Amino acid sequence: MLGPSxxxxxxxxxxxxxxTSLAALTFAVGCATAPATTSxxxxxxxxxxxxxxxxxxxxxxxxxxxxxxxxxxxxTATAHTWQSERVAKTGEFGQTPSxxxxxxxxxxxxxxxxxxxxxxxxxxxxxxxNSESDTAAGTFEYGFAALGVHTILxxxxxxxGAVDAAVAGKPLPGNMGSFTKVIAPAxxxxxxxxxxxxxxxxxxWQADQLLKRSEILRAAHEKGDLTMLRGIYEVxxxxxxxxx
Numbered sequence: 163m164l165g166p167s168x169x170x171x172x173x174x175x176x177x178x179x180x181x182t183s184l185a186a187l188t189f190a191v192g193c194a195t196a197p198a199t200t201s202x203x204x205x206x207x208x209x210x211x212x213x214x215x216x217x218x219x220x221x222x223x224x225x226x227x228x229x230x231x232x233x234x235x236x237x238t239a240t241a242h243t244w245q246s247e248r249v250a251k252t253g254e255f256g257q258t259p260s261x262x263x264x265x266x267x268x269x270x271x272x273x274x275x276x277x278x279x280x281x282x283x284x285x286x287x288x289x290x291x292n293s294e295s296d297t298a299a300g301t302f303e304y305g306f307a308a309l310g311v312h313t314i315l316x317x318x319x320x321x322x323g324a325v326d327a328a329v330a331g332k333p334l335p336g337n338m339g340s341f342t343k344v345i346a347p348a349x350x351x352x353x354x355x356x357x358x359x360x361x362x363x364x365x366x367w368q369a370d371q372l373l374k375r376s377e378i379l380r381a382a383h384e385k386g387d388l389t390m391l392r393g394i395y396e397v398x399x400x401x402x403x404x405x406x
Contacts, residue, residue, distance in 0.1 A: 291324030
């Protein structure tokens with residue numbers, strides 16, 4: 163099930179407040195109607211709640227993602243050392259991610275590993291070419307409104323086959339043309355010296371289009387409640403470069 167259990171949502175005061183304000187959404191109904199059979203005191207005494215909260219503090223996302231990537235590159239990643247605790251906490255109380263990531267489906271870009279983040283830290287949408295869509299926008303709207311996501315990173319990468327195919331502009335079999343179709347506008351009328359430059363243009367375009375598509379995300383961004391980041395993962399080195 164997408165999102166926190168009603169138990170987990172109501173354990174997080176910010177999340178519960180947001181869900182209450184969005185009572186028209188169907189995923190909020192459960193929390194509004196679920197019987198309160200367990201006292202707060204009982205919940206506070208459970209071992210799983212003693213685990214440190216998941217998520218990255220608002221305003222600290224860029225610094226933490228950079229630091230996590232440095233650990234990944236230097237083979238000093240630490241996320242695996244506390245995964246069992248995160249599994250216990252998120253499994254019982256629900257998820258509270260704070261950073262959403264729109265990334266390519268490429269198997270060389272394992273998002274949580276790349277940033278040395280663990281269970282419950284990132285809210286990830288992956289699709290060939292890291293392209294935005296109604297589904298991606300809706301997913302991040304849910305992340306922002308119900309889970310506490312305050313930052314969205316659009317992450318492209320070097321040697322991206324989807325971007326390469328869009329640059330080539332050749333017909334693809336089956337449904338594969340669907341992802342080149344949504345990348346093509348990012349490249350239209352532009353000349354690129356290399357594929358990485360095209361991937362960067364696509365990242366910028368997809369980030370802009372995501373905000374144009376979603377009134378919820380756009381309003382949050384304009385109010386300063388949502389930060390947008392853009393980056394390129396270098397499959398040759400493991401380094402993430404953040405771009406304007």
